[in-house]
Each structure stands twice: as C-alpha cells, then as structure tokens.
Amino acid sequence: MTSITAHLLVLFRRDLRCLMREVEAFPDDATLWRTLPGIANSAGNLALHVTGNLRHFVGTVLGGTGYVRQRDLEFSTREGTRAEVVAGLEAALAEVEACLPALRAEVLAAPYPVAVGGHRPATGLLLVHLETHLAFHLGQAGYLRRALTGVAGATEPMGIPDDGNAAGV
Numbered sequence: 001m002t003s004i005t006a007h008l009l010v011l012f013r014r015d016l017r018c019l020m021r022e023v024e025a026f027p028d029d030a031t032l033w034r035t036l037p038g039i040a041n042s043a044g045n046l047a048l049h050v051t052g053n054l055r056h057f058v059g060t061v062l063g064g065t066g067y068v069r070q071r072d073l074e075f076s077t078r079e080g081t082r083a084e085v086v087a088g089l090e091a092a093l094a095e096v097e098a099c100l101p102a103l104r105a106e107v108l109a110a111p112y113p114v115a116v117g118g119h120r121p122a123t124g125l126l127l128v129h130l131e132t133h134l135a136f137h138l139g140q141a142g143y144l145r146r147a148l149t150g151v152a153g154a155t156e157p158m159g160i161p162d163d164g165n166a167a168g169v
Helices: 003-025 043-060 071-076 082-102 105-109 123-149
Strands: none
Touching: 003 043, 003 082, 003 123, 043 071, 043 082, 043 123, 105 123
C-alpha cells in the first residue's frame, strides 16, 4: 500500500465511522429523514449519497465490485431505518478497505478510469476529492442532527491516532 492510500484509508475509516455514529444518534428513524426550511437533503439522504458515491467510484470503478448506483434514489428516498442506512455505510467502508490497499502508485498517478463531471483527474486526486466530499456531508449531517434535535455537540471526537491506525477511531 502506498503512503497516500494508507493515509486516505485512515481518513475514510474515521469519517465513515463518524457518519455511522451520526446516523445512529438520531432519536428515531423518522427524524433521520427530516429537514429544515431551506434544506433540501436530510441526513438520511446525505448518508445514502455518500454510500452510493463511494460504492460506485471506489467499489465498482476501481475495485470491480459490480455495485450499480441509483443516484436518484439517494436523494428521493424519504424513509428507511437507521440500521439500513448504517448497513449501507458499512458496505461502502468494506469496499474502500478492500480496494485502497491494492492500488499501486502507477494507478494513483494515472487518470481516473472514467470521466467524472467531464474530467479525468489523477486517480489519487479523485480519491482525495472523495474523502473531502465525505467529510463535507458528514459535517452537514451532524449540523442537521443538532439543529433538528436541539442536542448540542458532536457524537465523539474525530482525532487521528498517532500510529495512523484508524481501527479505534
């Protein structure tokens, strides 16, 4: 495994686990799908979007899993259990954990295998983008949970272990 994939794996593990905790922290399944005025996507939709995004761009394109993304459903779904949403995030994490260690430096430096938004950035750069995209939606979900429930604070700290091992994060 390259150093960049090792570092990215630490962050993907941390942020996906944090998003799982955010989803589980909602007081009930219905609240996971609520929004506030001016907010289009619920935390449930954000979690489904992250799941579909990673399972497609990492799992299918880089890992060959065969997952078929249904992007429209990521945003149109308005119900489901917290356990179902977490299970999807766990599947995304498993695919990231299986794929990233196998990526060689030549693959990371090469253009991403398919165009994304009309562009083919280096695969390593696209992976950094996918992690920042995840982190952005994690923040949105946490903020929305706090606004909807009135419960302040994060679910847990989001540190990076000194040894770079995200097993405990």
